[in-house]
Amino acid sequence: MPTFNIFVTTAKKDVPADFVLKASKFIAAQLGKPESYVTVRLVPDQIMSHGGSTDPCASVQVFSIGAIGGEKNKNHSQAIGKFINSELGIPIDRFYVTFIDVARSDCGYNGSTFA
Template sequence: MPHFRIETNVPKSKIPQDFVTKAVPILAKSLGKPEQYCVVSVIPDILMSFGGTTEPCAIANLMSIGALGVEQNKKHAKILFELVEKELGVPQDRMYITFQDNPTGNVGFKGTTFHALFG
């Protein structure tokens, strides 16, 4: 259910092939969620400008059911900004992350919603 989606102007050729598989356990640990439900996606090669330049930059969204909030997001931001800077070469001051806490009824899985599955 957690999804960390990154859109970036970094070329696909510069994104490590194992980035998404390395990022999933980091995301799961930060959120306290099982790895089997975590998704990380990267959309490279986006025409993007941040602050008027096309130097490496990104926009990201972290969606989760719970485990998000004012204090938790500070922890998640630290971990995720460091990960993206180290692995993708996007400086921390050239990326935004939005945090989206969805209710269980707004996330579908296995032909129904998490609300129906887990109440």
């Protein structure tokens, strides 16, 4: 059930047309999850500041049942940083990545939960 939420100051017109599909493949591989369960949400045109500046920045959230936490997040953070930077041009020091490990019973899908 990974959900990859990316909020960016980047204008919608400047986002590559295939970005969400690339992001879906990327996060599925990074977390070792089937892409068929991945949701990607890109929210462009955000009015944001980071570190007291309105230079291009982002806010990233990764929700997952397992596959995140502890030392794993260092690797995930590095890979996500490189991905966002290479695809959207946002420097890796211009956003935080927040990891949320969701309990199976706290994620609904197809009329039930993953519990």
